[in-house]
Amino acid sequence: MTTTTDTGVLAARFQETFGAAPDGVWQAPGRVNLIGEHTDYNEGFVLPFAIDKTAKVALRVRDDSAVRLLSTFGGHGLVEADLSDLEPGTGEGWSRYPLGVAWALKERGIDVPGFDLLLDSDVPLGAGLSSSHAIECAVISALNELTGAGLPAEELVLATQCAENVYVGAPTGIMDQSASLRGAKGQAVFLDCRDQHVDLVPFDAEASGLVLLVIDTKVSHSHADGGYASRRASCELGAEILGVKALRDVGVERLEEASGLLDETTLKRVRHVVTENDRVLQTVEVLGRKGPASIGGLLDASHVSMRDDFEISCPELDLAVDTSRANGAIGARMTGGGFGGSAIALTPVGQEQQVRDAVVRSFAEAGYNAPDIFTVTPAAGARRLA
Numbered sequence: 001m002t003t004t005t006d007t008g009v010l011a012a013r014f015q016e017t018f019g020a021a022p023d024g025v026w027q028a029p030g031r032v033n034l035i036g037e038h039t040d041y042n043e044g045f046v047l048p049f050a051i052d053k054t055a056k057v058a059l060r061v062r063d064d065s066a067v068r069l070l071s072t073f074g075g076h077g078l079v080e081a082d083l084s085d086l087e088p089g090t091g092e093g094w095s096r097y098p099l100g101v102a103w104a105l106k107e108r109g110i111d112v113p114g115f116d117l118l119l120d121s122d123v124p125l126g127a128g129l130s131s132s133h134a135i136e137c138a139v140i141s142a143l144n145e146l147t148g149a150g151l152p153a154e155e156l157v158l159a160t161q162c163a164e165n166v167y168v169g170a171p172t173g174i175m176d177q178s179a180s181l182r183g184a185k186g187q188a189v190f191l192d193c194r195d196q197h198v199d200l201v202p203f204d205a206e207a208s209g210l211v212l213l214v215i216d217t218k219v220s221h222s223h224a225d226g227g228y229a230s231r232r233a234s235c236e237l238g239a240e241i242l243g244v245k246a247l248r249d250v251g252v253e254r255l256e257e258a259s260g261l262l263d264e265t266t267l268k269r270v271r272h273v274v275t276e277n278d279r280v281l282q283t284v285e286v287l288g289r290k291g292p293a294s295i296g297g298l299l300d301a302s303h304v305s306m307r308d309d310f311e312i313s314c315p316e317l318d319l320a321v322d323t324s325r326a327n328g329a330i331g332a333r334m335t336g337g338g339f340g341g342s343a344i345a346l347t348p349v350g351q352e353q354q355v356r357d358a359v360v361r362s363f364a365e366a367g368y369n370a371p372d373i374f375t376v377t378p379a380a381g382a383r384r385l386a
């Protein structure tokens with residue numbers, strides 16, 4: 001899934017496939033998370049940004065309830081469905097994302113017509129960069145406009161979360177779609193997941209002589225699998241025992257007391273979330289005062305917390321992080337849900353090649369698949385292209 005079809009070419013291909021021009025073309029980005037992992041469903045803080053890798057959809061509404069879906073990257077060929085038959089779980093592979101979004105909008109009382117859709121995306125699949133949310137956010141932007149629903153971003157975020165949680169069956173939070181819908185060029189999205197308040201925080205690594213490298217370990221992950229859900233359950237148990245609505249309401253000063261109340265595993269999960277929330281706030285504060293060169297230690301601490309307390313890293317992610325740090329990165333951590341996917345490494349421009357070479361070498365020596373390594377910068381959120 002590494003196509004970057006030009007908007008005009010995508011529209012022309014839509015016309016060839018479906019016999020009429022699309023109503024428009026919409027685009028939505030994937031994301032990396034700078035810091036704040038597994039804090040979103042604990043009503044805490046996150047600091048992701050939209051990346052310059054996007055899903056694009058050419059879409060045309062129909063005058064019946066049929067849905068026809070095709071992608072430029074093959075996969076399942078032409079997928080056909082009918083909106084009146086949709087039930088959670090219907091569809092395969094990527095088709096569940098547009099179908100889930102249509103279903104979630106209908107559940108919210110929006111009169112969604114049938115539609116034809118051609119998808120193109122260069123957000124790598126399964127790399128922990130929110131390829132699924134990029135698709136969902138492009139589709140929901142299109143349907144929000146074409147149905148005249150005009151829902152605000154906060155509602156679109158909740159509708160895509162419903163699509164993921166109920167239709168696709170992945171019990172995820174609101175970080176990814178918030179970054180995709182509300183991101184802006186040059187800015188990280190500081191999101192309070194309790195009330196969806198957003199502050200955009202400038203993140204200009206280049207001006208500080210740095211690049212943010214993404215190391216896709218090629219270990220694929222799936223949030224519909226058990227690990228993510230079991231972490232979420234531990235957090236909910238911890239909150240219940242500590243007598244709070246969500247772990248957001250537990251400060252670092254309560255950790256000692258918590259150690260007397262929680263079993264060892266729950267305590268570790270809680271400690272990660274509580275300290276991670278604190279690290280997000282510290283990151284925002286030092287970014288504002290001193291810029292990106294000052295956040296390396298916080299990124300490192302976040303990784304250690306995910307590796308040892310939340311236990312969602314894997315040997316490939318640890319190797320990517322450790323090798324990056326040993327070769328000049330000033331901070332590195334896994335990003336996203338974990339159990340595979342990508343790491344990020346904040347690296348001085350002059351060390352970039354050394355980090356890349358060392359990571360590739362260490363993966364080869366360990367007998368792992370070759371990683372994919374690229375830089376990202378904060379890019380615009382979802383928008384209409386044509």
Ligand code: GLA
Nearest residue numbers: 037038172173174175336337
């Ligand atoms: C996935 C989920 C998000 C968030 C992260 C972990 O990306 O989709 O909601 O929970 O994992 O921070």
